[in-house]
Amino acid sequence: MIGLTVTRNQILARNSVSLNILKRHKKRDREPKVTNTQRALEYFDVAYAPVYGTRWPSVRLALLSKPKYIAVLNNFASYEETIDRFQNLGAWNIGKKYSAIREKMRMRQEQSQTVSQNQQRGETDEETTTGKSVRPSLIELDDDELAARARVVPKERYPEEYRLRAAAQSPAELEADLASRVIEPSEAGGSSLLMDYVPATRLKGLENWVEEADVFTDASQGDQEIGVTVIKQEEPIDFPKMLKIFAFEKGNISDFPQPRFDPQLRVLDHYAMDGASLLPVLALDVKPGDRVLDMCAAPGGKSLLVLQTLLPGLLVSNDVSWGRVKRIRNILKQYVPRGMSSIENMTVVTQKNGCTLGEVEEYDKVLVDVPCLTDRHSLMEDDNNIFKTGRNKERLRLPELQSQLLMSALEAVRPGGTVVYSTCTLSPLQNDGAVHLALSRIWQETTIECSVVDMSQAVRPLSFLYRFGSNLGLRYGQVVLPSLLTNFGPMYIAKIKRIR
Amino acid sequence: MYPDLLQHRPSKLRDTLLQYKAITIGKENVLQLIQRYPVLYLVPPRKIKKRLALLNTIFAPAELRPLIRNNPNILCDDWQDVSDKMMYIHTEMGLEQPQISASQALQKSLMHIKTRHLFLSRAGLYVKPNLLRDKMSYRRNPSLSDITDTSNRFFANKVAKLSEEEYKVFSEMIREELDASQSDSDDSEDEEHHADV
Numbered sequence: 219m220i221g222l223t224v225t226r227n228q229i230l231a232r233n234s235v236s237l238n239i240l241k242r243h244k245k246r247d248r249e250p251k252v253t254n255t256q257r258a259l260e261y262f263d264v265a266y267a268p269v270y271g272t273r274w275p276s277v278r279l280a281l282l283s284k285p286k287y288i289a290v291l292n293n294f295a296s297y298e299e300t301i302d303r304f305q306n307l308g309a310w311n312i313g314k315k316y317s318a319i320r321e322k323m324r325m326r327q328e329q330s331q332t333v334s335q336n337q338q339r340g341e342t343d344e345e346t347t348t349g350k351s352v353r354p355s356l357i358e359l360d361d362d363e364l365a366a367r368a369r370v371v372p373k374e375r376y377p378e379e380y381r382l383r384a385a386a387q388s389p390a391e392l393e394a395d396l397a398s399r400v401i402e403p404s405e406a407g408g409s410s411l412l413m414d415y416v417p418a419t420r421l422k423g424l425e426n427w428v429e430e431a432d433v434f435t436d437a438s439q440g441d442q443e444i445g446v447t448v449i450k451q452e453e454p455i456d457f458p459k460m461l462k463i464f465a466f467e468k469g470n471i472s473d474f475p476q477p478r479f480d481p482q483l484r485v486l487d488h489y490a491m492d493g494a495s496l497l498p499v500l501a502l503d504v505k506p507g508d509r510v511l512d513m514c515a516a517p518g519g520k521s522l523l524v525l526q527t528l529l530p531g532l533l534v535s536n537d538v539s540w541g542r543v544k545r546i547r548n549i550l551k552q553y554v555p556r557g558m559s560s561i562e563n564m565t566v567v568t569q570k571n572g573c574t575l576g577e578v579e580e581y582d583k584v585l586v587d588v589p590c591l592t593d594r595h596s597l598m599e600d601d602n603n604i605f606k607t608g609r610n611k612e613r614l615r616l617p618e619l620q621s622q623l624l625m626s627a628l629e630a631v632r633p634g635g636t637v638v639y640s641t642c643t644l645s646p647l648q649n650d651g652a653v654h655l656a657l658s659r660i661w662q663e664t665t666i667e668c669s670v671v672d673m674s675q676a677v678r679p680l681s682f683l684y685r686f687g688s689n690l691g692l693r694y695g696q697v698v699l700p701s702l703l704t705n706f707g708p709m710y711i712a713k714i715k716r717i718r
Numbered sequence: 719m720y721p722d723l724l725q726h727r728p729s730k731l732r733d734t735l736l737q738y739k740a741i742t743i744g745k746e747n748v749l750q751l752i753q754r755y756p757v758l759y760l761v762p763p764r765k766i767k768k769r770l771a772l773l774n775t776i777f778a779p780a781e782l783r784p785l786i787r788n789n790p791n792i793l794c795d796d797w798q799d800v801s802d803k804m805m806y807i808h809t810e811m812g813l814e815q816p817q818i819s820a821s822q823a824l825q826k827s828l829m830h831i832k833t834r835h836l837f838l839s840r841a842g843l844y845v846k847p848n849l850l851r852d853k854m855s856y857r858r859n860p861s862l863s864d865i866t867d868t869s870n871r872f873f874a875n876k877v878a879k880l881s882e883e884e885y886k887v888f889s890e891m892i893r894e895e896l897d898a899s900q901s902d903s904d905d906s907e908d909e910e911h912h913a914d915v
Contacts, residue, residue, distance in 0.1 A: 263842060275841035276880055282840040284891050469887050471894075702884040702891075 254603035258596040261605065266644050269690065273699065277644070280700035281594055281708075287474065287490040288312065288706075291462040292553050293526050294561070295480040295487045301462065307472065309464040312496075312683065316457045320679045323454070446657050447669045449715065451676040455500045458527035465493060465683065468703045483555040491519045493683065494698045494709035498585060498640040499523045500680075501673065501713050507531035508582040513572045513627055516542035518549035520587055525554070525565065534581075536568045543569045573622040579632040586627045588620040590641040590648050593708050594700070617652045624656035624714075628666055631716050636671075639712045644697070649710040653694045657714075670694050671713040737763040741770070755790035769793050776804075777815050785819035792824050803828050811835055812846040813862055821863035833892045834865045837885060838878055 252260075262281075267274045289304060291297045305311075466472050477486040499520055504510060508530050512521045515535035524533055535546050546567050554561050572586070591613070596603055604613050620641070627637045639656075641648055653670075660666050673696050677686060685704055687697040695712030738748040741763060748766060752758050758766070770782075773792070777785055786793065792800050803824055807813050810832075818824065823831055838844035838860065847855035860877050868877060874885040 267842075272879070275843055275878070276884065279837070279841040279880070279884070279888070283888065284894070469883055471887060471890055702887045 254600045254606045255597050257605040258591075258593075258603065262593065262597075262644075269646055270644070270687075270699075273687070276701060277699050277708075280702050280705050281597055283702060283705060284471065285594060285700075286466075286471065286493060286705040288463055288465040288493040288496065289474045289488045289490050290523060290526060291464070291488045292485060293460060293462070293528060294553065294555050294558065295483055295485050297462060297487060300478070300487045301464075304464045304474070307466075307474070308470070309466050309472075309474070312463040312465055313457050313459070313461055315682065316679060319682060320454050323679055446661070447717075448672050449669045450672040450674075451713075453676065454679045455673075455676050456503060457500065458504065458529060460528045461523070461526055463496065464488075468682070471705075485553050485555050489519075489522070489553065491523075492642075492709075493704070493706035494642070495519055496523065497677075497680070497684070497696075497698060497709055498587060498638050498711050499527075501711050502583050502585055502636065502638045504529045504583055509580065510534070511581045511584045511627075511630060512536065513575075513584060513586045513623060514538070514588055515567075516545050518546040520585060521546065521565075522549060522553060524585070525550075525561070530564065530583075532564050532566070534566045534568060536570055536572065536575075538569070538571050540569060543567055573619070573626050575626050575630055577630045579630070581631050582635045584627040584631045584635070584637045585640070586623050586637060587640045587642075588623050588648075588652070590616060590620065591643040591645055593643045593645075595642075617647050617655065620648055620652035621655035621659065624653065625660055628656070628660055628668060628714065628716060629664070633716050633718050635716055637714045637716065639695070639714065641710045642708055643710070644699075644708045649695065649697065649712075650693050653712045653714075657694075665718070666716060667718040669715045669717055671715055673711070673713055734759075734763060738766075741766060751786070751790055751793075758790065758794060761794040766793055769797075772797070777819060781815045781819040785815075785824075788819065788822045789824040799828070800824060803831060806831060806835075807862070810846070811844075811862070812849065813856060814849060817856060817862045821861070821867055823862050823866040826866050829893070829896065831866055832896070833889045834873065836892060837880075837888050838865065841878060841880065843878060 262278070266277070270277055289309070291300055301311075464474070474488070474490055477488050477490070479485075480487055502510070502524070504524060504527055506529050509532040510524055510530045511534045512524065513536055515521045516537040518535060521533065521535040524530060535550075537543050537546060550565065550567070554565070591604060596605055603609075624637070624639050627639070631637050639653055641652075643649070645651075657668060657670075660668060670693075674688075677684075677696055680686075683704065684698045684706060685701040687699045690697065694714075695710055698707035698709040700707045735749060738752065741748045748758065748763075770793070773782060773785075804818065806828060807818055807823060835844065839846075844859045844865075847859065849856060864877050865873070870885055871882050874880055874882040878885070
């Protein structure tokens, strides 16, 4: 047992040595790792700054600051008292304000029209112009074409001096292909060849490597090539009469109080949502008795908004997973009283994959609020952030998924009906890019004919509420930019009418 | 403006003034400083000497002179306040003594410094320099005096190239944010029941 007599001090010393070694490798004291929200911010800085130019600092500032909410009153609860309360707080009734502004604009237009008629000068209405052409989107090329592009690195790239040097060393072996990496055993006499440093001319797997931030372009195809016509909507959007929505004016960052519980009907009196979410529902232009489908409804705010218009004849709220469907049901439970059979009979919650709905020409209106980068959310919440490395694949596949959902929506809507595509991201690839992809595939693979509705004139009366992005080269839709004064959004909408 | 001055006895007055003459900060002495910043008179010379000694441990003499010339209030302000401001400028903004002494930042409140800094930082216009790695990296940002010493309108329009209304709204937001975090209640900001749509 002699060898085992170790003194207590030696044991302690040994332990402390190993402890020191462990301490040196402890990650705590090193620089903190990049968080998911930081990743998101870096991505946005690289991707959006060139697109939004001088507006980017203002948008970035708003995205990182306190968001603004609107209050939507619950038509199924007693709302008179709530209206009074909100008006006392100084909030505007958005519907009334919108009608007032719309009236003013109409009168102003009529005045100018009569004036111009008197002067016998007609007003020119320009048709929408096609967007500017940009280089082809890399995701549309399949693997072979990408590989071909990558391999275009010509043989001349192999540095001159190596060729000359090798040639000088062993003139008899000029036949050996100096650019290839294979050295035959017969050439072994020229071991000098083996010793040569052969610089890389091509990266293996280059065809699979796409610079992420580079993939930010629209396709170069014009509208005619994909069979899309553009209709310009001249009249301002209709604001559904029954919607009672309150918001504070531009620059006012007051909060609405907590929703109150109505003890008799057992529902809440109002709910707060991002003001930009109102826009897709307005664009949908629900008419009385319409059959409406909300394809990606969770958590259910937009569905609820459609319900509150009291216009649809049938509302189907769909989402892909059980968890999300549960959230939709919860929201409906909190706002629609039990036993109200007239409402309960017309709302249906389904759980299906939007891409494979299998429903053809079933609906008058379809709202597709696709999964996207959720810019604002990704900058605020680290948990399950879409920018975490585990979700990389999912994130890169988003444009594909989005265009598939839009295609499915265009199949599900009846001829003459409308599809509204909306996202809550600023990424051009997921906005105009996905719409373009869907439209070109619809043109190639189906007999569906569509028209994109140009809403730039129609949304003008809403600029008291939103900051719209202009001069951004948007081809198919409108975008609401976050701003400190009216911190809604971001939101992109595209309205597509199915002709046949 | 300073009625307390009249309460001192004339002999004491002369004594204090003589003592001030003795304390020198660079070329000028405190007496000359009082001409520009009379509040200092009400501070006993002992305190001024102590404060100067404290500041000497942080700033080099060449930096101390412009520092006090620009921000005479640091001689009589509460030390915790001054220290908080300096720590913020150092840790959050990544700046060091030369930049601090060249500006009048220490004259302003900490809230003001934070608001101005966060306005630029969140807009992506201020990137925290790493002076250990790149000594000149602070030049990429607007200077500290451009950030803190300018009027709201100049700052918003010329330094940040945004609008003054945005800055006003932002200062309100920051005040709310900082109040909420100070009151130490969790989820105090989530007043609303939000439906994330």
